[in-house]
Amino acid sequence: MRHAKPLPGSLVQRYLGWKATTFAENAPWYRRLATEGQRPRAMVISCCDSRVHVTSIFGAEQGEFFIHRNIANLVPPYEPDGLRHGTSAAIEYAVTELKIGQIIVLGHSLCGGVQGCEAMCSGQAPELERPESFVGRWMDMLRPGYERVKGITDPAARREALEKQAVLTSLDNLMTFPFVADAVTANEIQIHGLWNDITEGVLEIYDAKADAFIPL
Amino acid sequence: MRHAKPLPGSLVQRYLGWKATTFAENAPWYRRLATEGQRPRAMVISCCDSRVHVTSIFGAEQGEFFIHRNIANLVPPYEPDGLRHGTSAAIEYAVTELKIGQIIVLGHSLCGGVQGCEAMCSGQAPELERPESFVGRWMDMLRPGYERVKGITDPAARREALEKQAVLTSLDNLMTFPFVADAVTANEIQIHGLWNDITEGVLEIYDAKADAFIPL
Amino acid sequence: MRHAKPLPGSLVQRYLGWKATTFAENAPWYRRLATEGQRPRAMVISCCDSRVHVTSIFGAEQGEFFIHRNIANLVPPYEPDGLRHGTSAAIEYAVTELKIGQIIVLGHSLCGGVQGCEAMCSGQAPELERPESFVGRWMDMLRPGYERVKGITDPAARREALEKQAVLTSLDNLMTFPFVADAVTANEIQIHGLWNDITEGVLEIYDAKADAFIPL
Amino acid sequence: MRHAKPLPGSLVQRYLGWKATTFAENAPWYRRLATEGQRPRAMVISCCDSRVHVTSIFGAEQGEFFIHRNIANLVPPYEPDGLRHGTSAAIEYAVTELKIGQIIVLGHSLCGGVQGCEAMCSGQAPELERPESFVGRWMDMLRPGYERVKGITDPAARREALEKQAVLTSLDNLMTFPFVADAVTANEIQIHGLWNDITEGVLEIYDAKADAFIPL
Structure with missing residues (x-):
């Protein structure tokens, strides 16, 4: 039973x-x-965190957003290796089946997955280095991002920068999917990177020209 | 840029x-x-579908549910192979870090992923058989479930049965994770299987004794 | 024994x-x-009345509300005189120890304590005037409220107005507690005034701008 | 405003x-x-703690229980001094107005108020000794109880014993109210002392003959 x-x-x-x-x-x-x-307007990729509900932030109607939630809102690179890829399956379905017009990657402050990644990359979390650590292997995606921000000395600033690297990693990896890149080039899909400060309710958007996150 | x-x-x-x-x-x-x-009481595993928002159904407060959403609310089996497993990472984080007390698997009617699986398994969707189809490889998890229900002749009944097989597959695969099985045995975690009829708003719960889904 | x-x-x-x-x-x-x-999100101050259970009205989970119930949901003024003050002790514990984020004062219709107060203040209940009447001395808190509504001629309207005065008296007295006022000023605590019509199940909320109770 | x-x-x-x-x-x-x-069968005196809802434990109907909740479910002694006594007012109303047939005092494990009392009485919480500490002055009621159990060396056993002393203190103080004592003597009211282990859901009742709490 x-x-x-x-x-x-x-x-x-x-x-x-x-x-x-x-x-x-x-x-x-x-x-x-x-x-x-369903005919959702957008796909949202956000974190599992119980404090970030995109349906609440955007007053979502039933039917509006196709929502994938995983640890640290990460999109892996395109790997058509015949293995199981849950996030890639969700993206493929949203783009090729539902033909959504936007992909929104929503990161957030105080992200536990990002905190674990930082601890692992700085040598303070050996348990996440083990091959059988699913969280560790998942957060490996963010190692290059860690390398880019590890020089920041203020811990809070470094953490926030790494959370934003998670969003940028996802934006970059999205473009490795041929069907996403084609749709973006054809202006059939627009991509957006957001980061939510859960303490103050501030939403920042990634501005490609400025290469920076700007509060809305 | x-x-x-x-x-x-x-x-x-x-x-x-x-x-x-x-x-x-x-x-x-x-x-x-x-x-x-955060200290959420439960992890919810539900579908990306834009018509099923668990936060709405259960009037969820911020902080209450840790939510993973993927195609067809599927949990893969435990595979500690050093590769990337997003769903497994979410489960590991919820159980070992957050120590949630419940895991709720929420399936639903008219699921596009399940529909694709049925088409694939019955030979009507060769594009999903290709190794580079992420949706196809993801839905492979449900092939054994398809074998169990393919004899049902009424198409709508067969589809619904397969959607419920997706929930049961997840319940079964959850127990292949040692940290989940241990917590269930120690009565530290309780597992629930739900199926939501999105047309009529009915919620059915899997009753282990009856081995059937019963409307609440 | x-x-x-x-x-x-x-x-x-x-x-x-x-x-x-x-x-x-x-x-x-x-x-x-x-x-x-426990880490409750809110403190609720409601009446002992057997017909008003806030846990039912708000589908409260275990752990969600820290609940103080007394006659007529009254908060006395801040009196740090070294004597015993049960309601003040509950408020102090909720605010300084549990750091709850909301205080909800929930009044209701057909309140026996308020009825007694009205009888006493209008000279029809001499037994409540006696020093040894605990109910009388407790309801003395609402005498200024009675003075504000005694001109209302319709008895039912006057009673309801007095029940709402009980809620407002509590809201006002809450702000005499320095630790409450400081937390409200710092936006660490929000205060809400509600009145429940137990006959029709209507819930009204005090709207500060309109200075009136409005049905939800 | x-x-x-x-x-x-x-x-x-x-x-x-x-x-x-x-x-x-x-x-x-x-x-x-x-x-x-209302015509409630019983008055319940229980703690404000968000983890102990008597309405849930006893499947209470609307109208069944008149419920007073304060810190540590304490009843003060009878003091007809013309001052404000919230708990005494609730008891007076329940007994003389509503003529309830039972008074149930419900204590519980892991009580924060009792923990504070123990810290104060053992000299580890000077802030609770201050005259303006409402929690401290309220918990003074339990000092004699602390004296009776302070010799118990095991901290968990001592705490549980003190929680039960809180229930017994309330049972004893209830009998100092003339209208309660008279009603008990006339067998118009029965008094019950309960203690709830919130970890295991066990309910223990005070057995006067055995002078001990016995699991139901």
Whole structure:
């Protein structure tokens, strides 16, 4: 027998409340989304962190954003090696199937994955170096980013810079996917890099000309 | 120069509205979450689909759920091979770092990933068989599930059964992670399997004793 | 020997049911709350009345609200006189120890304490005027509120206005506590005034700009 | 202008969910409770702690329990001195107005108030000794209890013993109220002392004959 348990009553109650209000009020729209299929305007790649919900920040309607969330909002490079790549599968589906018009990479402050990466790269987290550490192998993607910012002496500034490197790494890796690069060149897709200061609610956007993050 | 664009004005405006209302109203609480760190009660593994937002269904507070979203809410088996595994990294971080008390796998009806899997497994989507198809290689995880339900003749019933197989595959694969299995055995983590009918807003939960999904 | 009696069987049975269901279903989460300590987001000050349970209205999780309940949800003024002040102790603990981010004062319709206050202030309840009447001395706090609403001729409207005065008295007295006022000024705590119509389930919130209670 | 803020949207949404489900389903009963007045079977005196909700443990219906919650579930002695006594007012109202048939004192493990008392009485919390410390002055009530258990060398056992002393102090002080003592003597009210282990969900009841707390 599987190890599946009943849902706690408080969550059941909240679901029933949602069904009686939000769902009931939107039923025609939700049903149409079900019948006609989703047609989201954008794909969002953000972190699993419980303090960053893009649906809240952008007041997202049902049907608006196709959302992939992983540790530290990282996009790996294009690797068509016949192996399993969850993030790449999500991007492929969004671009080639759903034909979304935007890809938004949303980083954030106080990111635990980025903190782990910094500890690992500075030799303070040997457990993340082990081959069987999934977090360590995932955060390896950000090692080049760490090399670029490790000279910053102020710890808070260095951490923030590394969080922004995670966003830039994803922007750069996105362009290694031929179907993304083609769509960007054809102006069928636009790419955006954001970083959210969760303490003050500030949102900064990557400005390519200035090569810097600027508060909105 | 990178291919990053300014954010569309409508999204900027919505963000500013969020900052002036939701953020402002919750600032003390959000700041405390920032200062003291997140302590979510549960990890949710759900689909990228734009029509299924778990934060809405469960009226989630900031800080409550650590959310991983991928195509078809699939958990791969435990493979400590030194390669990159995004979903496994998210699970490892939630269980070993955040010590969440629940893992909720949330599947849903009309899932595009599952539809692709069915087409592929029944020989109708050769493009998904190619090694460079990320969606195809990702959905390979569900082939055993397809074998179990392919005999169902009604197409809608077969699709729904396969969507539920995706949830069960994830529940089963979760238990191949030693740190998950140990925590489940020690009753430190509880696992829940849900399936959401997005047309009618119904939520079904997997009942291990009945080996069936039951509406809440 | 003390006058303590066994618990009635019906309550024992309900407790055992809770332990076998709600507790069992949430055990990992509850244990973590025990191990790591509570970190509630808000303090709620509400009435002892058996018809107003804030945990139900807001679908509260274990660990979410620090709840003080007294007669008529009243906060006395700041009086550091070295004597015993139970409500002030609860507020001090919530603000300085738990560092909660919100204080919610929840009043309600048909409040017996407020009814007693009205009777006392209008000369119809001499027994409440006696020094040894704990209810009378407690409700003295609301005498200035009575003076503000006594001109309302409709009895039901006057009662409701007095119930809302109880909420406003608490909001005002909260600000006489230096540690509350400082936290409010620093935007570390937000204060909310609510009034619940228990007959119709309506919740009204005090709007400071309009200086009025508005239904949600 | 007062410092009252709007309610966070997530709480508004949860309230609307409650109104559409729990309230709607119980409206006839709730309205009758409103029209006819509350007639609770018992008064419960429990702690403000966010991890102990008596309504959950005993599956309480609206209208069943008149609930006073303060720091460490303490009842002060009878002091008819014409000053303000919130806990005494709640007891007086429950006994003389509502004529409840039971008073349940519910203590619990890992109580922060009791922890503070222990620190204060053992000389490790001078800040709680100050006259303006509301928590300190409130917890003075438990000093005699501390004297009775301070010889216990194991810290966890000593803490648990002191938490139980808080319950016994309240049982003893309840009997100093003439209207409580009379009602107990006339067998119109029964008194119960409980202690809840919040880690394991165990409930222990004070057995007067054994002069000990026994798990239910």
